[in-house]
Amino acid sequence: MKNMKLIKYFGLGLFLVLASACTDDLDTTPKVELSLEQLLQQDPNAIKGILSKLYGSFALSGANGPGSSDISDDPGESPFLRGIINLQEFSADGMKNRWGDNGLDQLTTTSNWDENNKFFRYLYNRAYYTIPQCNNLINVLDNVDIENEASIKGEVRFLRSLAYYYLIDCFGKGVLATEDNFGTSVSLPEASRTELFNYVESELLDVEATISATNDYGRANKSVVRFLLAKLYINAEVYTGTARYNEALAYTKKVIDEGGYTLATNIGKNFSSDNNTSPEIIYPLIADALVSQSYGNTTYIVNGSLSSDTMPLSTFGAAEGWGGHRATKAWYALFGSLATSTDDRAQMFWTTGHTYEMSDYKQWSNGYPCTKFRNNAFGQSSTPTGFSGTDFPLFRLADAYLMYAECVVRGATGGTLSEGLAYVNQVRSRSNASTISASELTLNYILDERARELNLEGHRRTDLIRFGKFTGGSYLWPWKGNSVNGTSIPANYNLFPIPLPALQANPNLTQNPGY
Numbered sequence: 001m002k003n004m005k006l007i008k009y010f011g012l013g014l015f016l017v018l019a020s021a022c023t024d025d026l027d028t029t030p031k032v033e034l035s036l037e038q039l040l041q042q043d044p045n046a047i048k049g050i051l052s053k054l055y056g057s058f059a060l061s062g063a064n065g066p067g068s069s070d071i072s073d074d075p076g077e078s079p080f081l082r083g084i085i086n087l088q089e090f091s092a093d094g095m096k097n098r099w100g101d102n103g104l105d106q107l108t109t110t111s112n113w114d115e116n117n118k119f120f121r122y123l124y125n126r127a128y129y130t131i132p133q134c135n136n137l138i139n140v141l142d143n144v145d146i147e148n149e150a151s152i153k154g155e156v157r158f159l160r161s162l163a164y165y166y167l168i169d170c171f172g173k174g175v176l177a178t179e180d181n182f183g184t185s186v187s188l189p190e191a192s193r194t195e196l197f198n199y200v201e202s203e204l205l206d207v208e209a210t211i212s213a214t215n216d217y218g219r220a221n222k223s224v225v226r227f228l229l230a231k232l233y234i235n236a237e238v239y240t241g242t243a244r245y246n247e248a249l250a251y252t253k254k255v256i257d258e259g260g261y262t263l264a265t266n267i268g269k270n271f272s273s274d275n276n277t278s279p280e281i282i283y284p285l286i287a288d289a290l291v292s293q294s295y296g297n298t299t300y301i302v303n304g305s306l307s308s309d310t311m312p313l314s315t316f317g318a319a320e321g322w323g324g325h326r327a328t329k330a331w332y333a334l335f336g337s338l339a340t341s342t343d344d345r346a347q348m349f350w351t352t353g354h355t356y357e358m359s360d361y362k363q364w365s366n367g368y369p370c371t372k373f374r375n376n377a378f379g380q381s382s383t384p385t386g387f388s389g390t391d392f393p394l395f396r397l398a399d400a401y402l403m404y405a406e407c408v409v410r411g412a413t414g415g416t417l418s419e420g421l422a423y424v425n426q427v428r429s430r431s432n433a434s435t436i437s438a439s440e441l442t443l444n445y446i447l448d449e450r451a452r453e454l455n456l457e458g459h460r461r462t463d464l465i466r467f468g469k470f471t472g473g474s475y476l477w478p479w480k481g482n483s484v485n486g487t488s489i490p491a492n493y494n495l496f497p498i499p500l501p502a503l504q505a506n507p508n509l510t511q512n513p514g515y
Contacts, residue, residue: 036140044146050137051152054159055218057130059285059297059392066293066387071129073122079296080130080166081285081392083123084458087170087496092460092470093477094331094451095370097304097324098362108361110489111482114497115515121499123170127163128177134160135182154211158220161200161207162228168196168239169462172495172512187506194240197232204229213258217276217284218391223259224283226251227395234403235466238494249407249415252400255282256423261397263430267344267453270396272378273317273389280398284391289375299388301325301373301456307364310353317376319384326367328358330477331455334448343433345452348372358478367478372456398427398453406446417441427453443467465494490514 039046053063061075062068069075089095090107097108103120106113113120134156141153167174175188176199191199208225215221230251236244255261264270264280273289275281287297306313306321313321327349332338335346349368358367375390376382405420417438425435427449436445447467451460464470471493476486492514503509 036137037143040140040144040146044144047146047152051155051219054130054133054137054156055286056292057126057133058159058162059287060292060294061296066295071125073118073125076295077118078122078126079294079300080123080126081298081458082296082300083119083126084166085300085456086119087123088458088461089456090325092464093475093480094327094455094460095325096328096358096361096367096479098326098364098366099324100362109479109482110493113493115500115503115511117497117499120171120496121501123166124174124499124502127167128174130163131160131177132182134163135177135179138179139182148212150210151212151215154207154225155215155220157203157207158211158225158228161203164196164200165228165232168193168200168232169235170496171498172239173498173509175506175509187508190506190508190510197236197239201229201232204232218286220283223255223261224395226254226259227282227400230255230400230403234407235462238466243410245407245410245412246414249404249412252403252407253415255400256397256404259397263397263401263426265430266378267398267431268348268374269378270393271373271390273375273382274377275391275393278393278396280396281391281393282397282400283395284393286391287388289385289387289389293387297388298373298375298390298392299386301392302375302388302390303386305369305371305373307369310364311350311369314381314384316371316374317382317384318374318388319386323364325369326354326358326364327370327455328367328478329356331370331451332368334452343428343452344431345433359484361479370456393457396457398430399457399459401427402446402450402453405441406443409441409443409446424449470494 058080061079062070067075069078071078086104086107090097091110097104103117106117107119137156138153141149172193174191174196176191176196177188181188204225208222211220211222211225213222230248233244233248233251236242259282261282262279264278269275269278270280285297286292302316302318303320303322304324306316306318307323308321311321313319332349335341335343338346338349338351348371350371351368354365354368360366373390375385375388401423404415405424408415408417408420421438421441424441428435447463450463461470469475471489471491473488478484478486480486481489495512497515498509498511503511
């Protein structure tokens with residue numbers, strides 16, 4: 001079994017009931033039967049359970065199963081990973097949702113979104129739930145004596161930095177809540193995108209020196225910290241106005257050279273229920289069909305991409321099909337003819353009964369469902385379950401290879417174009433795609449290859465913004481701007497609006513321009 005899965009997230013309620021830390025209440029002294037400090041003094045081994053709660057905050061809704069919620073938002077709709085998929089994938093070119101939910105249509109059509117969209121609130125609230133819980137645990141760790149304390153504190157600081165990373169990327173501002181101002185009753189001042197960036201950068205650089213080089217599966221280690229630094233740096237020009245591709249390359253290279261990760265022999269191994277055995281996954285968000293059930297982890301991706309009316313659910317290890325998500329031709333057209341392509345990634349679409357064109361995004365038969373994620377072991381059949389046991393590969397080696405190539409093409413020093421080309425071709429060869437020549441290795445090619453390899457993994461919107469393709473009219477995709485063939489959208493859409501409840505709760509916060 002997966003190491004972290006042995007810790008039942010919902011089993012912590014007997015001694016740890018973390019209070020909601022949403023945008024309207026950053027003064028979040030946890031409600032506990034024992035204080036964290038007392039608990040750890042009595043049982044230092046309890047740290048694993050406490051850590052599992054923090055890790056689980058990125059995939060689960062609450063401590064008491066899929067119907068529970070740590071915050072006052074809908075437990076089915078509001079989990080962190082579900083927010084990442086909604087905001088990063090449905091707002092971009094490759095994936096669309098047909099349900100017509102209030103707010104979800106705005107993301108699917110990249111149009112008419114505003115500060116009242118509940119899906120913006122969900123992600124914002126989740127971030128500001130996780131951050132104060134990390135702050136509290138850091139304060140407690142300063143006053144107890146446990147084994148590997150420096151490395152464990154580094155894990156907590158990484159998780160806090162990861163939550164801040166999504167605030168930086170999606171909203172561009174917020175408040176800087178740390179262990180130093182934990183419990184304050186005064187509204188915190190607004191922190192700019194650059195201020196948040198600088199804080200996360202300094203945190204990760206400091207943690208890199210103290211966190212363990214290796215760790216249990218599903219927990220942060222030195223390579224995980226370095227990967228997030230590389231992500232921060234490769235997007236630095238968007239976030240701060242100053243390019244940091246040299247640093248992005250340096251940290252990507254550390255992950256590649258020192259992490260000990262290798263590409264899985266078959267790409268499908270990364271998206272099956274036994275993907276914990278993949279040598280490629282650097283940092284997963286863990287799922288388990290029994291002990292960590294959620295409507296917001298990969299259950300949302302697997303079940304949401306299937307339909308019992310048109311697809312054999314058991315083939316994908318699923319007991320339910322929700323008929324919601326389909327890819328568009330902006331993704332599968334990148335493979336040419338799916339029928340004749342030798343690329344294994346081109347086979348990750350269900351075409352029977354579906355049309356190539358998405359003339360109506362609310363029609364299930366329009367567009368191809370993506371079967372990239374499945375709920376059975378790689379190459380095996382299994383008993384279908386209602387919840388997914390497939391982990392979500394938030395960071396994996398193929399992404400690092402493509403980031404390396406992008407950095408050298410952008411002129412970063414410390415690497416070579418020939419090595420970048422070799423990494424791209426390793427990614428392609430693994431999927432039986434033809435290799436490319438040096439003259440073909442352009443930024444546009446890398447963006448397309450990132451789509452072929454990484455779509456539905458929570459990166460696409462960020463990638464399009466970094467390449468200058470998200471807003472404006474230079475690149476159109478189906479239903480961009482609520483037009484069947486796509487239309488230009490305004491530049492302010494590069495950031496989401498600050499949710500209205502956050503603005504109402506803290507008078508120091510201001511709305512992003514254009515909203």
